[in-house]
Amino acid sequence: MIEIKGVTKKYGNFTAVDNVDIRIPRGSFFALLGPNGAGKTTLIRMLIGLAKPSTGEILINNMKVHRNNNKLKKMIGIVPQYTNLDKELTVRENLIFSAKIFKIPRRKASEKIDQLLEFVELKEIEDRETNKLSGGMKRKLMIAKALINDPQVIFLDEPTVGIDLNSRRKIWDILKSMKKQGKTILLTTHYIEEADYLCNSVSLMNNGRIFYYDTPENLKRLLGEYTLEYFNQEDKTEYKYFESMEEARIYSNNIKTEFTIRKTTLEDVFYNFTNRKVI
Ligand SMILES: Nc1ncnc2c1ncn2[C@@H]1O[C@H](COP(=O)(O)OP(=O)(O)O)[C@@H](O)[C@H]1O
Ligand SMILES: [Mg+2]
Incomplete structure (x- = not known):
């Protein structure tokens, strides 16, 4: 069209x-x-x-x-x-x-x-x-x-x-x-x-x-459907992306600081490729 x-x-x-x-x-x-x-x-x-x-x-x-x-x-x-x-x-x-x-x-x-x-x-x-x-x-x-x-x-x-x-x-x-x-x-x-x-x-x-x-789904899959977000030793937020919750959990075992595991969003995709937030 x-x-x-x-x-x-x-x-x-x-x-x-x-x-x-x-x-x-x-x-x-x-x-x-x-x-x-x-x-x-x-x-x-x-x-x-x-x-x-x-x-x-x-x-x-x-x-x-x-x-x-x-x-x-x-x-x-x-x-x-x-x-x-x-x-x-x-x-x-x-x-x-x-x-x-x-x-x-x-x-x-x-x-x-x-x-x-x-x-x-x-x-x-x-x-x-x-x-x-x-x-x-x-x-x-x-x-x-x-x-x-x-x-x-x-x-x-x-x-x-x-x-x-x-x-x-x-x-x-x-x-x-x-x-x-x-x-x-x-x-x-x-x-x-x-x-x-x-x-x-x-x-x-x-x-x-x-x-x-x-599609939004494919864009998120580009990175991995799950995001592990944590504060690193230098007080910066780090993001790691995984195909499954299980993989994110395994990785998180080695993280000493606070972290969350959540679904990847389009914001993550945007940020990952531009180093820039959309808003
Ligand atoms: N008529 C114009 N003359 C010169 N620069 C322009 C004009 N219109 C837009 N721009 C520039 O083009 C860029 C994109 O603007 P715009 O399309 O309005 O962005 P968005 O809608 O995504 O916020 C901006 O840097 C803006 O300053
Ligand atoms: Mg505009």
Whole structure:
């Protein structure tokens, strides 16, 4: 559904996205996981035609992405990193406005808006002015807005940054049911557990480069499914990875300091390959 072929984006001498190749099959839920400055937003901006790759090309549903590809715009939905809502308008009015942009006939738009407001649980506050919404509510409205044209492909740039835990879980549920409806979803995040919990494939991104791209399970298996974490003699945390709990236990017999044995996380994978934490 999405093909990113040798895409690089340079700003002057600086390479924000470096020779990225990704193929995302229809119906999959894909995460771009990386710390701030990794190049996630830059890649998303190229995917939606807001920025032009310096080299390489992007195809969505076999159509080349570029700024004026209106056919493509009709089939994608976007939840940007920063709010794209009209603060003066009410919740419902924001959606009416979006429906107009897509020239959806009034009656049909009204039905669609009712359905979306139910879906993101904002129906009860549809008449509230947008600037009076909490961060979580705004994000849910942005998701509803992205869905107004019934897109097959949805891009979400850090959809749960800066919102409380309960709203985050609600948004995760919304995203999961979008996946169930067969949509192709690409999200960027710097929350490990978000990528791990939601997505069936994850790409690890650092300094503009994708250095691994697989299912969360396979990425963890790369290191070993169990992690032994301990404080060494020099007061530094050390990590050792093992294929089984048993092997980790055997190794731990020789450790004199405090240790824990736990399941390997995507954070371990990221840290191991970059020497950098994601958050
Ligand atoms: N328009 C721009 N001009 C120059 N540098 C940019 C521009 N946009 C992004 N960058 C740089 O590219 C890098 C990647 O940024 P970004 O894609 O926003 O990362 P992320 O979304 O992963 O936090 C950063 O170092 C950022 O400063
Ligand atoms: Mg970003």
